[in-house]
Amino acid sequence: xxxxxxxxxxxxxxxxxxxxxxxxxxxxxxxxxxxxxxxxxxxxxxxxxxxxxxxxxxxxxxxxxxxxxxxxxxxxxxxxxxxxxxxxxxxxxxxxxxxxxxxxxxxxxxxxxxxxxxxxxxxxxxxxxxxxxxxxxxxxxxxxxxxxxxxxxxxxxxxxxxxxxxxxxxxxxxxxxxxxxxxxxxxxxxxxxxxxxxxxxxxxxxxxxxxx
Amino acid sequence: xxxxxxxxxxxxxxxxxxxxxxxxxxxxxxxxxxxxxxxxxxxxxxxxxxxxxxxxxxxxxxxxxxxxxxxxxxxxxxxxxxxxxxxxxxxxxxxxxxxxxxxxxxxxxxxxxxxxxxxxxxxxxxxxxxxxxxxxxxxxxxxxxxxxxxxxxxxxxxxxxxxxxxxxxxxxxxxxxxxxxxxxxxxxxxxxxxxxxxxxxxxxxxxxxxxx
DNA sequence: ACACTGTTTGACCGCATGGTCTAATCGTAG
DNA sequence: CTACGATTAGACCATGCGGTCAAACAGTGT
Numbered sequence: 001x002x003x004x005x006x007x008x009x010x011x012x013x014x015x016x017x018x019x020x021x022x023x024x025x026x027x028x029x030x031x032x033x034x035x036x037x038x039x040x041x042x043x044x045x046x047x048x049x050x051x052x053x054x055x056x057x058x059x060x061x062x063x064x065x066x067x068x069x070x071x072x073x074x075x076x077x078x079x080x081x082x083x084x085x086x087x088x089x090x091x092x093x094x095x096x097x098x099x100x101x102x103x104x105x106x107x108x109x110x111x112x113x114x115x116x117x118x119x120x121x122x123x124x125x126x127x128x129x130x131x132x133x134x135x136x137x138x139x140x141x142x143x144x145x146x147x148x149x150x151x152x153x154x155x156x157x158x159x160x161x162x163x164x165x166x167x168x169x170x171x172x173x174x175x176x177x178x179x180x181x182x183x184x185x186x187x188x189x190x191x192x193x194x195x196x197x198x199x200x201x202x203x204x205x206x207x208x209x210x211x212x
Numbered sequence: 213x214x215x216x217x218x219x220x221x222x223x224x225x226x227x228x229x230x231x232x233x234x235x236x237x238x239x240x241x242x243x244x245x246x247x248x249x250x251x252x253x254x255x256x257x258x259x260x261x262x263x264x265x266x267x268x269x270x271x272x273x274x275x276x277x278x279x280x281x282x283x284x285x286x287x288x289x290x291x292x293x294x295x296x297x298x299x300x301x302x303x304x305x306x307x308x309x310x311x312x313x314x315x316x317x318x319x320x321x322x323x324x325x326x327x328x329x330x331x332x333x334x335x336x337x338x339x340x341x342x343x344x345x346x347x348x349x350x351x352x353x354x355x356x357x358x359x360x361x362x363x364x365x366x367x368x369x370x371x372x373x374x375x376x377x378x379x380x381x382x383x384x385x386x387x388x389x390x391x392x393x394x395x396x397x398x399x400x401x402x403x404x405x406x407x408x409x410x411x412x413x414x415x416x417x418x419x420x421x422x423x424x
Numbered sequence: 425a426c427a428c429t430g431t432t433t434g435a436c437c438g439c440a441t442g443g444t445c446t447a448a449t450c451g452t453a454g
Numbered sequence: 455c456t457a458c459g460a461t462t463a464g465a466c467c468a469t470g471c472g473g474t475c476a477a478a479c480a481g482t483g484t
Contacts, residue, residue, distance in 0.1 A: 034340045037249060041442060051463045062442065128246045133394055164406035168384045175383035182345055194376035201413040253472065263433050
């Protein structure tokens with residue numbers, strides 16, 4: 001009889017999927033407002049107006065809940081970005097769309113992103129190592145890096161180190177979620193404008209010949 | 213008789229200052245390796261080979277220990293940066309020295325910086341708000357912003373939004389500590405080179421006239 | 425020998441955590 | 455009505471946390 005805890009059966013009940021999304025949503029709110037250490041099962045349950053046991057009925061444990069949140073948000077963000085990039089053709093436009101879409105998603109889903117950041121940067125396994133920070137290749141970074149390299153191969157971009165420029169651009173994107181939550185005067189539109197112009201200058205879009 | 217807990221008397225004993233720095237050093241190591249939630253008083257004491265009570269004898273509580281670490285590292289970093297900037301004159305050189313010194317300090321004190329980041333981004337008061345993230349004006353950001361504005365006033369820099377460019381540059385600096393600890397192939401020298409060239413392009417150093 | 429201060433220990437406390445378990449509830453099919 | 459699976463609440467547990475406390479130890483001046 002392993003029919004006790006639900007663990008994502010093939011045909012989820014209406015109650016099941018509703019509860020799962022509700023619990024995940026509450027977890028996101030608590031994580032965004034109170035941080036990782038404030039996001040206890042009891043607090044999440046209290047927020048949802050349910051008993052702590054219900055959370056553990058639909059998720060096999062806290063790890064399961066948190067990784068579900070990460071994968072859910074992560075997936076939706078990736079989808080939005082992929083969709084936006086498919087409309088662009090030139091490397092310069094692709095990079096610009098990448099930055100714009102990332103920050104736009106952030107604007108509409110700041111709590112989700114904040115929650116994911118909180119989880120990714122704090123969740124650790126029993127051995128003490130990060131649970132979500134990729135060990136070797138970071139696919140997110142690799143994707144951006146690929147876009148940069150394509151622009152270099154086509155001659156649209158100047159000769160920079162694609163790997164490290166990708167890290168710089170990602171850091172500028174990732175820092176925005178923290179600003180949004182802590183600084184009410186933070187103007188995401190202005191930030192997007194500034195970052196876009198920095199990226200354009202850094203990639204050297206429209207430049208083909210070497211001046212020196 | 214308030215002579216019980218030490219609380220930084222005017223003339224600290226040899227043992228006292230030695231113990232305080234030892235405990236702070238161990239706290240830094242634990243924070244850098246095991247993260248904020250792994251840095252319990254018991255673990256820090258175990259690492260130092262002393263009893264948990266000793267930690268609480270020299271520090272009035274965990275908050276006191278952590279803020280001591282923050283102020284200590286913060287102060288030494290600020291001093292190193294101020295010293296380096298005093299040697300430069302032109303805005304472009306100052307910004308470059310700022311970036312270079314920040315990343316250089318990071319290279320030699322990666323555990324300290326990692327520990328401070330861990331504390332600053334996780335420590336929260338009883339009300340749930342961050343304890344160390346400045347509410348209104350961030351002095352670190354304001355300093356960099358001032359350097360950028362000076363370059364604009366002197367005509368060395370182009371017309372960017374100093375506030376948001378400062379945030380972008382800081383984010384590129386702050387992200388490096390995380391990379392250093394998680395990615396062994398991260399080449400700080402190459403990263404510094406790339407960031408310096410990005411900053412140079414973004415500020416538009418050596419540019420005086422508007423082309424359009 | 426004594427007292428005094430600085431230092432250290434280990435037992436202990438109250439509390440919050442993630443998680444388990446049992447029993448009750450609800451809706452529906454027979 | 456009954457039976458059954460899905461769902462929920464609440465009592466409970468072991469563990470680890472930050473912090474307190476009384477007692478012991480070490481050195482030093484008298």
